[in-house]
Amino acid sequence: MSERILTYRQAVAEAMAEEMRRDSAVFLMGEDVGKHGGAFAASKGLFEEFGAERVRDTPISESVIAGAGLGAALTGMRPIVEIMYMDFMAMAMDSIVNQAAKVKYMYGGHARVPLTIRTAFGAGRGNAAQHSQSLETWFTLIPGLIVVTPSTPYDAKGLLKSAIRSDNTVIVIENKLLYGVRGPVPEEEYLVPIGKAAVRREGSDVTLLATSRMCNFCEEAIQTLTREGIDVEFIDLRTLKPFDVETVAASVAKTHRVVVVNEGHRTGGYSNEVAAKIMDECFDDLDAPVIRVAAEDVPIPYNATLEAEVIPAVKDIIAGVKQVIDE
Amino acid sequence: MTKQADPKLLVDRYRLMWVIRLHEEALKVLFTQGKIGGTTHLYIGQEAIAAGVIAQLREDDYIVSTHRGHGHMLAKGGELRPMLAEILGKFTGYCKGKGGSMHIASLEVGNLGANGIVSGGLPISVGSGLSAKMRGTDQVTVVSFSDGATNEGNTHEAMNLAALWKLPVIFLFENNHYAVSTEVSRSMAGGMKNRAAAYHIPIQQVDGNDFEAVHFAAEEAIDYVRSGSGPYLLECETYRIEGHYYGDPMVYRSKEEVDAWRKKGPICRLEQALVERGILREAECREIEAEVRKEVEDAVAYAENSPEPPIESIFEDVFTEEGA
Numbered sequence: 001m002s003e004r005i006l007t008y009r010q011a012v013a014e015a016m017a018e019e020m021r022r023d024s025a026v027f028l029m030g031e032d033v034g035k036h037g038g039a040f041a042a043s044k045g046l047f048e049e050f051g052a053e054r055v056r057d058t059p060i061s062e063s064v065i066a067g068a069g070l071g072a073a074l075t076g077m078r079p080i081v082e083i084m085y086m087d088f089m090a091m092a093m094d095s096i097v098n099q100a101a102k103v104k105y106m107y108g109g110h111a112r113v114p115l116t117i118r119t120a121f122g123a124g125r126g127n128a129a130q131h132s133q134s135l136e137t138w139f140t141l142i143p144g145l146i147v148v149t150p151s152t153p154y155d156a157k158g159l160l161k162s163a164i165r166s167d168n169t170v171i172v173i174e175n176k177l178l179y180g181v182r183g184p185v186p187e188e189e190y191l192v193p194i195g196k197a198a199v200r201r202e203g204s205d206v207t208l209l210a211t212s213r214m215c216n217f218c219e220e221a222i223q224t225l226t227r228e229g230i231d232v233e234f235i236d237l238r239t240l241k242p243f244d245v246e247t248v249a250a251s252v253a254k255t256h257r258v259v260v261v262n263e264g265h266r267t268g269g270y271s272n273e274v275a276a277k278i279m280d281e282c283f284d285d286l287d288a289p290v291i292r293v294a295a296e297d298v299p300i301p302y303n304a305t306l307e308a309e310v311i312p313a314v315k316d317i318i319a320g321v322k323q324v325i326d327e
Numbered sequence: 328m329t330k331q332a333d334p335k336l337l338v339d340r341y342r343l344m345w346v347i348r349l350h351e352e353a354l355k356v357l358f359t360q361g362k363i364g365g366t367t368h369l370y371i372g373q374e375a376i377a378a379g380v381i382a383q384l385r386e387d388d389y390i391v392s393t394h395r396g397h398g399h400m401l402a403k404g405g406e407l408r409p410m411l412a413e414i415l416g417k418f419t420g421y422c423k424g425k426g427g428s429m430h431i432a433s434l435e436v437g438n439l440g441a442n443g444i445v446s447g448g449l450p451i452s453v454g455s456g457l458s459a460k461m462r463g464t465d466q467v468t469v470v471s472f473s474d475g476a477t478n479e480g481n482t483h484e485a486m487n488l489a490a491l492w493k494l495p496v497i498f499l500f501e502n503n504h505y506a507v508s509t510e511v512s513r514s515m516a517g518g519m520k521n522r523a524a525a526y527h528i529p530i531q532q533v534d535g536n537d538f539e540a541v542h543f544a545a546e547e548a549i550d551y552v553r554s555g556s557g558p559y560l561l562e563c564e565t566y567r568i569e570g571h572y573y574g575d576p577m578v579y580r581s582k583e584e585v586d587a588w589r590k591k592g593p594i595c596r597l598e599q600a601l602v603e604r605g606i607l608r609e610a611e612c613r614e615i616e617a618e619v620r621k622e623v624e625d626a627v628a629y630a631e632n633s634p635e636p637p638i639e640s641i642f643e644d645v646f647t648e649e650g651a
Contacts, residue, residue, distance in 0.1 A: 053461065059491065064484035071454020074439055075389065076462055077456075098444050099451065106421030106430040107440065109644035144646055167647035188577065217626070225392040 004187055006049035009179040011153035012118075015160035018189070020050055021080060026164055029056035030065060030082030030118075032178040039084045040120055040179045042228050050169060062088050066117060067095035073115040073169075074103070080164060086121035086173065089138070100169045110165040118160070120261055122175045122213055123311045129299035132307075134264040137209075139171045140241045140273060146194055147240040149173040151215040153183040155238055158192025162204035166194065173240075175213045197244040199251070203233035206321055207251040209274055210261040211237050214293075214312060218261055230321060240270060248274075249282050256287040257327070259320040263311055266294040288327030291320045332539050334606045340538060341601060341612075343382055344374040344594050345619040347398040350407060351569075353592050353623050354397075354414065354463075356429075358573050362415055362631075367428045370398035372536075372568030375593035376501050377402035377540030380561065383549065389437050389455045391448035391470040394429045395503075395567075396441035399471055404436045407626035415474060417633035424636040425644065445506070446472060446479035449498075453485050456494030456558070467552050469497045475506025477515050477522075482559040485556070493557035498528070500560060501535065503567035508579035523560040535563025536593040539600070568592070 006014065020026045027050075028043060034057040037044035041284035049057045049293035058065050062083055089096065096117065102110045130265040139147045141175050150156040156174065163170035200215070201222060210218045215236045222232050233251050237244065252258055258278055262271040278290050293312045300306050300314055351369045358367055372378065377398035384403065384565035392399040400410060402424055403465025405421070405529050409435040414428045432440035439455055440449040449594030476482050477500070489496045500519055504511050510535040531548065533540040541563055566588035570577045577585075607615075629650040 059484075059487060061483050061488060064488050067447075067450020067453035067481070067485075068488065071391070071451035071456070071468075072440065072458040072461075073454070074434065074451070075455045075458040077454075077458045084610055094444055095446055095450050099442075099447055102649065105435075105644050106422060106426040107644075108421065108425050110432070110434055111424070112647040114405055133466070146646070166649060168649075186574040221488040296375060 001096065005182050006185040007179065008153045008156045008181050008183070009042045009044070010191070011157035011185050012160060012174065013044050013046060014185070015157040015164070016043060016091070017046055017049060018166040019161055020046070020054060020288065023234060025076060025078040026080065027054040027056065028080045029058050029069070031058055031060055031084050032084050033057060035224050035233055036084065039173060040176060041176065042179060060272050062091035063095050066092035067099060067235060068093060069115050069117065070100045070103070070113060071143045073113045074111055078164065079113045080116045080118060083117060083119040086119045086135050087133050096287070097142050101142045104311065105144060113169050114167045115169045116163045116172060116321065117169065118161070118172045118174060119299060120174045120176045122177060123300045124177050124213070126238050126304055126307065128302040132300035134262070134269070134295065136173055136240055137264060137270050137273065142271060144169065144172040145241065145251055146172065148194060148238060148239060149212045149240055150177070151178065151212050151236050153185050155198070157185055158190055159194065159238065162191045162194050174211065175211055180261070181216070192213050192238070192304070193244045195239045196242055197247040198236045198238055199247065200236050201232060201234040205231040205255060206257040206259060206324055207248070207255045208232050208234045208259050208261065208321065209237055209248065209294040210319070211240065211270065212263065214261040214263055215312050217307055217312065217316055220314045221321065222286065225320055225321055232321065232323060243277055243278060245281050246276065252278060252282040254284045256285055257324045258286070259293060259317070259324050261284070261293040261317055263295055265297050266292065267297050269294045288324050291324045293317055295318045328540070329339045330450040330543055332542055333529065333603070337601060337606060340378040340382060341597050342404060342619065343378045344538070344597065345588040345616055346407070346433065346622070347374045347377060347401050348594060349619050349623045350397060350401060350410065353411070353627050355573055357627070360414060364416060364427060366572035367414070368395040369393055369569040372588065372592060373503060373565045374398055374502055375534050375538040375541050375561045375597070376499070376565060379538050380499055380545040382544060383542065384467065384469060386439070387437065388466050389439055391452040391455065391468060392441040393427040393471050393473065394441060394443055394445070395473070396431060396471070397428070400431050400436070400441070403438050405431070406434065407437065407622060408629045411591055411626045412633045415630045415633070416635070417630055418636040418640070419633040423640060425531050446481035448472070449476070449481045449485035452496050453488050453494060456489060456496040457492065460494055465495070465553050467495050467497060467549055469499050471499045472502055473501050473503050473506065474515060477519065486522070486526045486528060490528050493553065493555070494554045496558045497552050498558060498560045500562040501589070502562055502564050505567045505571065507571040519560065519562050522568065528558050528560045530560040532562040532564065535565035536591050536596060537592060538597045567648040583586050600614035
């Protein structure tokens with residue numbers, strides 16, 4: 001397998017380009033996705049290759065963008081919809097939550113919804129309260145939606161391709177600060193299956209579970225912890241729903257201690273769901289309560305020092321791991 | 328009006344209007360008997376619109392319907408048996424009992440779905456319009472909405488995008504005067520003519536209780552949209568004869584107001600024209616009514632005798648199996 005280094009944003013663009021070449025029903029629409037190449041340059045080059053018909057700039061109308069994605073998906077197309085910032089999903093919630101997620105079930109199965117909704121989330125850029133949120137639990141809450149959140153260029157490409165080929169509504173949550181991150185992406189075609197977590201490091205003392213950019217924070221924390229003699233098993237969840245209980249349970253059976261790291265808020269954030277799942281499935285294997293490393297229950301502040309304090313930091317992950325080991 | 332529709336078509340649509348009316352009348356009885364869950368929104372008084380617009384669509388055209396959508400489905404080719412079975416929550420219903428009155432849909436019939444969210448269908452219609460355009464077909468989408476939806480952001484977003492992209496969508500504004508208890512004069516600033524003009528969408532405003540007026544306006548709208556000229560707005564003024572839901576005490580309007588509109592009802596008006604023109608005798612009208620009543624009774628019996636959905640079906644139909 002030839003190794004090639006791409007940025008996360010290049011991997012996203014390549015996934016869309018390949019799927020658009022493969023299937024004429026695939027198209028992209030969203031705000032500034034055309035010539036501009038997307039607010040985070042994740043659709044760069046697509047307009048030049050596929051033209052304005054299949055790479056459609058939309059007005060700033062999130063509800064109709066998402067709802068039109070659904071209408072097109074119901075009638076033979078395979079749309080990719082981009083909602084520029086995850087915070088703007090608030091403007092599209094009816095189309096996603098009341099419509100796209102439910103039509104298949106409400107209609108007794110007589111519908112398929114091959115709709116992919118891409119969006120970018122996360123704090124750390126000084127974007128303040130309305131452009132920094134981690135709202136994944138708005139979607140994991142809703143039956144009928146699949147939610148994935150890749151942390152590497154490899155997964156960004158492979159998961160997005162799986163999402164586009166899926167006959168269901170898949171919310172693909174990308175991270176604003178990961179778009180420039182580089183990593184190996186093979187030239188050859190591949191898919192990353194939805195619903196499969198990735199064991200990034202095997203270890204015996206503690207299971208560290210993380211999502212998206214928090215995985216990078218975990219890698220950093222693991223360097224320190226390893227030096228201190230703590231052997232961490234690290235799992236990148238990748239798919240938030242459906243939750244890969246098998247991979248996680250196997251790890252917990254081995255380590256008996258778990259730390260969950262997610263950028264969502266402490267109350268109602270995704271780390272809670274993970275903790276609850278582990279309690280449901282692995283209670284007898286646990287030697288200590290699950291530790292959650294999450295964002296404080298305040299809006300994301302603008303000031304960089306305050307912002308870094310609100311979301312999980314490497315030091316919080318290290319502290320969490322030490323705490324669970326001391327329990 | 329000098330223009331008159333073909334007598335055969337008139338009789339056919341007159342019959343369809345009875346199908347819709349008696350379907351809704353049957354629901355009143357079933358609701359009173361406690362056999363219908365939740366609430367049910369009746370289309371009584373608006374039959375000429377579904378019969379005038381939707382019934383002349385092609386089989387492969389789409390409709391996007393509303394919470395008051397039974398008439399739309401029946402006019403698009405929906406059948407009484409699975410309709411009533413669905414409303415009674417039975418497994419033989421259009422949605423296997425999972426949707427009910429507010430979510431009746433059938434992609435086979437071309438109904439992309441009734442909708443429990445006011446204005447929720449408008450963005451979907453933009454998508455089916457876009458899809459038809461991108462696939463290079465000349466399919467038309469008719470999206471129905473009423474005065475209650477006119478002030479939702481969705482409606483404006485959808486009108487703007489459909490006009491911007493010249494999509495084959497007919498915005499069917501069934502102005503039935505009431506959104507729950509709020510009369511349109513208390514909810515809508517400016518009127519639809521101005522709004523359509525703002526988006527450069529051509530509009531026709533017709534008496535929605537006059538079948539022929541609706542039919543001919545719809546013919547024009549469908550031709551315009553099918554030829555690729557972009558969206559069209561058809562405003563049909565009508566009246567919601569029943570309450571918002573069946574059983575609504577209607578303290579917000581007078582009996583006189585309702586009675587005045589009842590006299591202008593679409594079925595009696597078309598019937599009068601049919602008799603005056605010598606197309607049907609009154610006795611024949613009653614025969615049609617009786618015939619339809621029997622069909623509805625048969626469908627009610629079918630629905631009542633249909634099986635409940637099996638408990639296992641709870642977990643079915645959430646997702647499409649990949650690769651299926």
